[in-house]
Amino acid sequence: xxxxxxxxxxxxxxEHIARKKRFIYQxxxxxxxxxxxxxxxxxxxxxxxxxxxxxxxxxxxxESAFASDDWIKGNKDAKTIxxxxxxxxxxxxxxxxxxxxxxxxxxxxxxxxxxxHFPLPNHQGAKPMAYAAEAAGxxxxxxxxxxxxxxxxxxxxxxxxxxxxxxxxxxxKSLELNIEQFEKDFGSKExxxxxxxxxxxxxxxxxxxxxxxxxxxxxxQSPRNYDELRNIIIQAIDENF
Amino acid sequence: xxxSKTLIIIFLAASFIGFLDAAYLTIQHYxxxxxxxxxxxxxxxxxxxAYQKIFGIQVALLGAIYYLALFLLTIAYLTSGRKxxxxxxxxxxPIGFIASLWFxxxxxxxxxxxxxxxxxxxxxxxxxxxxxxxxxxxxxxxMLTKTAAQNNITK
Numbered sequence: 333x334x335x336x337x338x339x340x341x342x343x344x345x346x347e348h349i350a351r352k353k354r355f356i357y358q359x360x361x362x363x364x365x366x367x368x369x370x371x372x373x374x375x376x377x378x379x380x381x382x383x384x385x386x387x388x389x390x391x392x393x394x395e396s397a398f399a400s401d402d403w404i405k406g407n408k409d410a411k412t413i414x415x416x417x418x419x420x421x422x423x424x425x426x427x428x429x430x431x432x433x434x435x436x437x438x439x440x441x442x443x444x445x446x447x448x449h450f451p452l453p454n455h456q457g458a459k460p461m462a463y464a465a466e467a468a469g470x471x472x473x474x475x476x477x478x479x480x481x482x483x484x485x486x487x488x489x490x491x492x493x494x495x496x497x498x499x500x501x502x503x504x505k506s507l508e509l510n511i512e513q514f515e516k517d518f519g520s521k522e523x524x525x526x527x528x529x530x531x532x533x534x535x536x537x538x539x540x541x542x543x544x545x546x547x548x549x550x551x552x553q554s555p556r557n558y559d560e561l562r563n564i565i566i567q568a569i570d571e572n573f
Numbered sequence: 574x575x576x577s578k579t580l581i582i583i584f585l586a587a588s589f590i591g592f593l594d595a596a597y598l599t600i601q602h603y604x605x606x607x608x609x610x611x612x613x614x615x616x617x618x619x620x621x622x623a624y625q626k627i628f629g630i631q632v633a634l635l636g637a638i639y640y641l642a643l644f645l646l647t648i649a650y651l652t653s654g655r656k657x658x659x660x661x662x663x664x665x666x667p668i669g670f671i672a673s674l675w676f677x678x679x680x681x682x683x684x685x686x687x688x689x690x691x692x693x694x695x696x697x698x699x700x701x702x703x704x705x706x707x708x709x710x711x712x713x714x715x716m717l718t719k720t721a722a723q724n725n726i727t728k
Contacts, residue, residue: 361652424609454686
């Protein structure tokens with residue numbers, strides 16, 4: 333009987349230890365899972381938010397000089413030239429649009445900003461809007477149209493291609509353009525070829541997304557925010573002095 | 574009857590990949606990073622569209638929570654052996670599957686742009702759904718064939 337009792341107690345003690353071990357094991361496991369997930373999420377936050385160390389992609393370059401029909405904002409004789417390949421329908425381009433405005437205001441005569449077209453094939457409204465901006469440019473209001481298109485991007489982006497032209501004409505009216513001339517230029521071969529030419533040059537330069545920036549001919553890995561863009565421009569201006 | 578280990582491992586892996594994918598998009602959104610528009614796809618279009626939120630909550634965030642919950646339930650099942658946990662996870666998979674189906678349709682027919690990250694999520698949630706159904710069948714079988722008492726013994 334005594335033997336049986338001690339045997340039973342021994343068994344209970346063993347079970348107790350085993351249960352304790354299991355408990356510790358469980359806690360250790362869940363703690364390491366929580367820490368592991370925390371590390372993964374933390375790592376991703378670091379990866380997404382870190383400042384880009386190599387902003388310049390030296391393997392992709394483009395001719396830095398202006399073409400005669402380029403749209404230039406700022407000082408045409410500036411030594412620092414920022415070329416943007418952009419798509420009017422791209423939300424990321426609309427995101428950069430106010431940043432570039434601010435850049436242009438901040439750097440004034442020290443910088444020339446060039447706008448070139450890169451209408452992505454999956455954006456049906458990008459080409460018509462590029463034509464609209466060019467047609468407005470024929471009447472000296474390229475940048476005004478450019479601003480209007482980006483300001484209203486969310487309003488026209490869901491419209492069908494045929495409606496987009498009507499919307500462009502509305503914008504032309506509000507800019508007090510000659511509508512007859514605007515419509516003629518909008519459908520002209522010359523403008524179509526210009527936009528197509530920009531796109532082809534962009535492809536040749538290795539562009540695969542918009543917006544893509546070239547600073548003095550060298551492609552930038554998309555700067556993530558205003559400060560990144562600003563710092564790299566300051567650097568380029570300093571180098572040119 | 575034990576639920577096949579392979580099924581559990583696929584379930585675990587799919588929920589983990591889904592979590593990484595959704596967490597990445599969530600982090601990008603809340604840090605204010607704007608994805609560029611690529612020639613090949615429309616992530617920027619999709620991720621900035623009006624459909625990125627449900628009741629004011631980021632879809633990506635909901636996805637991350639969903640995948641993480643499935644992942645943790647699977648781990649809890651593996652450590653405790655309680656089948657109810659994996660059964661619960663399997664029961665939740667149709668929610669993710671239907672949501673993914675809805676978002677794929679939105680991308681194809683309404684937004685008319687395809688986002689790579691959203692497609693990965695569609696793939697993981699479909700995998701989870703298929704495996705989930707298999708787990709449910711696996712789980713129900715012993716109940717149908719054995720008596721409750723026998724079932725208790727096997728536990």
